[in-house]
Every structure is written in C-alpha cells, then in structure tokens.
Amino acid sequence: MSELTIFARAMLQERKDILISIIAGFIAGIAGVTLFSLSGYLISKTVFLPPLYTLILLAASVKLLGLVRAASRYGERLYSHRATFSLLSRLRTTFFSRLLPLSPQWLNRQRSGDLLAKIVGDVESLQFYFLRVAYPPIIVISVFLTTVLVTSFISIWIALLFVVGMLIIAFGIPVIVRRSQSKQTGAVHQLRATLATESAETMYGFIDLKIYGRLSAHQQTIERTANQLTDAQQQDATRLLRGQSLHSLMTFFMSWLVLVVGTILIIEGSMNGLFLAMLIMTAMTVFDESAAMATLPAYKKDSEYAAKRLNTVLSDIEVSEQAFRELEPNQPVDIAMNHVSFRYDGDWRWTLNDVSLHIPAHSKTAIVGASGSGKTSLLELILKLHADVQGQISLNGIPLQELNQESIWKQARVLLQHNHFFSGTLRENLLVEQDSVSDTHLLERLAQVELSHKKLDDLILEKGENLSDGEKQRLAFVRMLLRSGSLWLLDEPTSSLDYVTEERVLQLLFAEANKDTLVMVSHRLTGLECMNQIVVMDQGRIVETGTYDELMEQRGYFYKLKQVELDKVG
Numbered sequence: 001m002s003e004l005t006i007f008a009r010a011m012l013q014e015r016k017d018i019l020i021s022i023i024a025g026f027i028a029g030i031a032g033v034t035l036f037s038l039s040g041y042l043i044s045k046t047v048f049l050p051p052l053y054t055l056i057l058l059a060a061s062v063k064l065l066g067l068v069r070a071a072s073r074y075g076e077r078l079y080s081h082r083a084t085f086s087l088l089s090r091l092r093t094t095f096f097s098r099l100l101p102l103s104p105q106w107l108n109r110q111r112s113g114d115l116l117a118k119i120v121g122d123v124e125s126l127q128f129y130f131l132r133v134a135y136p137p138i139i140v141i142s143v144f145l146t147t148v149l150v151t152s153f154i155s156i157w158i159a160l161l162f163v164v165g166m167l168i169i170a171f172g173i174p175v176i177v178r179r180s181q182s183k184q185t186g187a188v189h190q191l192r193a194t195l196a197t198e199s200a201e202t203m204y205g206f207i208d209l210k211i212y213g214r215l216s217a218h219q220q221t222i223e224r225t226a227n228q229l230t231d232a233q234q235q236d237a238t239r240l241l242r243g244q245s246l247h248s249l250m251t252f253f254m255s256w257l258v259l260v261v262g263t264i265l266i267i268e269g270s271m272n273g274l275f276l277a278m279l280i281m282t283a284m285t286v287f288d289e290s291a292a293m294a295t296l297p298a299y300k301k302d303s304e305y306a307a308k309r310l311n312t313v314l315s316d317i318e319v320s321e322q323a324f325r326e327l328e329p330n331q332p333v334d335i336a337m338n339h340v341s342f343r344y345d346g347d348w349r350w351t352l353n354d355v356s357l358h359i360p361a362h363s364k365t366a367i368v369g370a371s372g373s374g375k376t377s378l379l380e381l382i383l384k385l386h387a388d389v390q391g392q393i394s395l396n397g398i399p400l401q402e403l404n405q406e407s408i409w410k411q412a413r414v415l416l417q418h419n420h421f422f423s424g425t426l427r428e429n430l431l432v433e434q435d436s437v438s439d440t441h442l443l444e445r446l447a448q449v450e451l452s453h454k455k456l457d458d459l460i461l462e463k464g465e466n467l468s469d470g471e472k473q474r475l476a477f478v479r480m481l482l483r484s485g486s487l488w489l490l491d492e493p494t495s496s497l498d499y500v501t502e503e504r505v506l507q508l509l510f511a512e513a514n515k516d517t518l519v520m521v522s523h524r525l526t527g528l529e530c531m532n533q534i535v536v537m538d539q540g541r542i543v544e545t546g547t548y549d550e551l552m553e554q555r556g557y558f559y560k561l562k563q564v565e566l567d568k569v570g
C-alpha cells in the first residue's frame with residue numbers, strides 16, 4: 001500500500017468529486033435494486049387484480065426510479081471520471097516536475113523507452129486504482145447492506161442467502177482470479193517498457209543498424225516482444241473475463257437459489273408468495289451491481305505494480321534534490337577546486353583524480369589534453385551535474401553541495417559537445433529560453449557566425465537531422481550568446497568548424513565574454529595565446545598549468561602536444 005502514497009495524496013485533493021461520485025453511485029445502486037424489485041412486485045401484484053391507482057402508483061414509481069437511476073449513474077460516471085482525469089494529470093505533472101530539475105546524468109542512466117513507458121503507461125494504469133479498486137467497494141457494500149436489511153424484513157433466510165452469495169463474490173471469486181494472476185504480475189508493464197526501449201534504440205540507431213545489416217535482427221526482436229506483449233495482454237484480459245464470467249454465473253446461481261428457497265418458504269407458509277418475483281429480481285440486480293468485486297484484486301495488483309515502478313524513479317529523484325543556496329545573478333564567478341576526485345557510477349577508475357584548480361573571476365581558462373582525460377567531466381562537475389564528488393568545489397566561495405543547481409545553470413552560458421535541436425523553425429530553436437529577441441537581432445547573430453544564408457523560418461527536423469555538424473555547433477553557439485550569465489562553459493565549441501570560421505567564432509566569443517569568467521575545453525591548441533591560463537590534463541589529473549608562453553617555455557606535455565599539432569596541421 002505504501003507504493004500508493006502519492007496516489008492517495010492526489011486522491012485527497014479530489015475528495016469533493018470522489019464524495020459526489022460515491023453518493024451518486026450509492027443512489028444509482030439503490031435505485032437500480034428498488035426499480036427491479038418493484039417491477040417484480042408489480043408483476044406479482046397484477047395477478048391479484050389490485051385497484052387501478054395501486055398499479056398506476058407502482059408503474060409511476062418504476063418509471064421515476066428508472067430516471068433517478070439513469071441520472072445518478074450519469075452523475076457517478078461524470079464525477080468519478082473527472083476525478084480520475086484530474087488525478088492522472090496531477091500524477092503526470094508531479095512525476096514530470098520531479099524529472100525536470102534532474103541532472104542530465106541521472107536521465108542518461110535511464111533507458112528512454114523505459115522512462116517513457118513509466119510516464120505514460122504506468123501512470124495510466126493507476127487510473128484503475130481509483131475507478132476499479134478504491135471507490136466501487138464502498139458503493140457495492142453500502143448498497144448490499146441496505147438491500148440485506150430491507151430483505152430481512154421479508155425473509156431472514158433469503159437475507160442470509162444474500163450474505164452468503166456476497167461473501168462468495170467478494171472473497172471466493174477474487175481468490176480464484178488472484179491465484180491465476182500471481183505468476184503474471186507486471187508482465188504487461190515489463191514487456192511494454194521493453195518494447196518501448198527496443199523501439200527507441202532501433203530508431204536512434206536506425207542508420208548504423210542499416211549500414212551494419214543488423215536492422216532485420218532488431219525488427220525481429222521488436223516483433224517478438226510485441227507478440228509477447230499481445231499474449232500477456234490477452235492473458236490479463238482472459239483473467240479479467242474469467243472473474244466476470246464467474247461473477248455472472250454466481251448471479252444466476254443465486255437467483256435460482258432464491259427461487260428454490262423462496263418456493264420452499266412459500267410452501268411452508270413462512271413467506272408471502274407476492275414477494276417471490278420481487279426477491280428474484282432483487283437478487284439479480286444486487287449481485288449484478290457487485291460485479292466490481294470480482295475484478296478488484298486483478299486491478300489492485302496491477303495498480304500497485306505500476307505504482308512500485310513509478311516509485312523506483314521518484315525515490316531516486318528525492319536523493320538528488322538537496323541544494324539550498326543561490327548563486328548571485330550577474331556576479332563574476334570565481335571557481336575553486338580543491339583535491340577533487342570523481343568517478344562514474346560503477347566505474348573502477350577515477351575519471352578525475354585529485355584535481356586542484358583555481359579559476360579566478362573574469363579570467364579565461366582553456367582545458368586541454370588527450371581524449372578521455374576528463375575535460376568534459378570537469379566542466380560537468382562545475383555545473384553540478386554529478387553527485388558523490390570527493391574534495392571541495394566552490395563557486396564564489398560557496399561549496400557546490402550547498403548551491404542550488406538551477407541558480408548555477410541560470411548563471412552559466414553552456415555549450416556542450418552535443419546540442420539538441422527540436423523539430424520546428426530555426427527561430428524556435430534559437431529562442432528556446434526567451435522569446436523577446438527581435439528577428440533583426442537574431443539575423444545579426446547568425447551573420448556573425450557565418451550563417452547569414454539561413455532564414456529564421458527554415459524548418460529544422462527533430463534532432464537537427466537536416467543540419468551539418470558545423471551548423472549545429474554555430475546555432476548552439478548563437479543560442480548560448482542569446483542567454484545572459486557571466487560564467488561561460490564551453491566544451492569544444494569549434495571542433496566541427498573550418499579554421500577560418502573557427503577563428504571568427506572564437507574572436508566573437510572572446511569579445512562577448514570579455515568581462516566574464518570563461519572556461520573552454522579545447523582539442524586544438526591554436527588561439528590559446530590569449531588565455532589567462534591553460535590547464536593540461538592527462539588520465540584524470542592536471543599535469544600542467546600556466547599561460548601559453550609559460551607552458552611552451554617549460555617544454556613539457558603541452559609543448560609536445562603543440563609540436564604534434566604543428567607537425568600534423570602546420
């Protein structure tokens with residue numbers, strides 16, 4: 001039950017609608033039972049040729065009850081579904097708002113298909129908890145108890161028969177349904193997540209799979225999973241149907257039993273024969289109204305499983321939300337790292353090993369080194385994208401663990417190696433953060449990065465499929481320029497550009513970031529002369545630090561890298 005705490009909280013917020021639907025459901029149930037009982041009574045009464053007004057009164061009551069039943073059933077459906085949809089939207093937004101502040105690192109660890117299956121499928125499954133598990137028993141039991149009470153005035157034996165029938169429906173049938181279900185719990189959820197994951201991976205890697213001739217193998221896997229999912233769904237549906245069929249069987253059986261017992265009671269003279277048809281109709285209706293009890297355990301188990309899957313995500317998230325101090329906006333940022341070591345989850349080696357570094361406010365720092373030496377990871381640590389970091393990192397003297405992650409992101413103008421482009425116009429892709437920038441300004445910015453041939457209404461495909469890598473890099477660069485913030489963190493911002501464009505872009509960057517703190521990871525060693533410091537990394541350690549001239553004079557690691565570059569590029 002603890003898995004459903006979030007759901008229970010959301011239900012409390014919808015208590016008004018829930019209460020109305022319970023009351024309306026109760027009225028509909030009682031009206032239904034009375035309607036059919038009265039019909040039975042009317043039929044029996046007709047045989048004895050009662051006065052016309054009695055018949056008119058009974059027929060009018062039946063009509064009226066029909067209307068009451070229809071109206072209250074409508075009210076029940078309306079309010080219960082309104083509550084359900086509000087609950088669902090509450091759950092979705094709660095889930096999504098928890099995901100939003102998460103570090104990309106956490107999101108990267110999730111398989112996108114599985115996450116999607118949780119956001120969509122598992123949240124959806126929770127609707128049944130309310131519609132089929134939480135409130136129907138309240139209605140069924142209250143309608144049933146009222147019926148038993150009224151019936152006991154006519155015949156205590158028939159009332160007892162009803163109780164026995166209800167016990168079988170409420171406990172016997174669910175046990176049978178649950179027994180067949182226990183081995184299968186969660187199969188649909190798991191297979192749905194697997195199918196989403198396999199489909200997402202096939203879509204992402206479509207071109208590579210095609211080139212390497214592995215597409216059909218992947219398609220077969222997807223088909224196999226889809227078939228297994230269909231089978232699991234069919235088994236689930238069969239189980240539900242089995243419960244419903246057993247319930248219908250029980251309803252008919254009880255009606256026959258009422259007929260038999262009622263006949264005996266009439267023969268014995270302990271019951272008025274006028275009530276027989278009425279009691280049979282009562283039995284049929286009251287047991288019919290209790291259909292929800294037969295399928296309740298199946299839905300309950302399913303919803304609990306869905307809640308459990310969602311909880312695994314939410315409990316992870318709670319761990320990662322702990323920042324509490326703000327980084328002052330528009331202040332120059334000073335970065336200090338003191339004996340910082342870090343490794344990725346499950347990795348045996350240190351990605352960053354005992355790194356100490358000071359990046360003063362307003363300074364320009366380049367981080368260079370071999371591929372895989374930890375340059376990007378170092379930038380990500382400044383952005384507080386990773387937890388479990390050893391040593392001390394502070395921004396403007398505030399330890400990173402005390403800083404609100406979002407306040408760092410607000411201050412930072414970040415350009416990572418991979419930038420996402422959304423399906424939409426070029427304008428929309430540039431104005432992801434703000435929409436108060438004029439077209440003229442946007443076009444000026446585009447011209448500054450040699451993209452004057454692009455139009456703001458040009459359509460960009462999902463993930464920027466119709467852009468070259470260099471164009472993507474420059475558009476992301478413009479996107480970063482349009483932000484405000486005094487901390488510039490760039491990871492190889494010009495790696496896909498030709499030398500001429502690269503020089504222009506770097507000049508523009510240095511002019512724009514003139515008064516700010518700039519940290520730039522770079523593969524290339526050209527243009528670093530103007531940097532205040534160059535940090536050279538190797539295998540997670542800082543091996544050299546200094547200005548360009550100092551490092552060249554030292555003739556150490558940087559000098560060697562520079563010689564290699566000169567040999568290769570000239």
Ligand SMILES: Nc1ncnc2c1ncn2[C@@H]1O[C@H](COP(=O)(O)OP(=O)(O)OP(=O)(O)O)[C@@H](O)[C@H]1O
Pocket residue numbers: 108344345347351369370371372373374375376377378
């Ligand atoms: N998300 C991750 N999970 C686990 N290991 C990672 C992850 N990202 C990077 N690594 C590992 O950390 C090490 C440092 O990676 P990082 O990207 O920081 O290096 P880099 O110097 O920026 O490399 P490059 O110049 O190729 O971009 C690499 O060995 C890499 O395999």
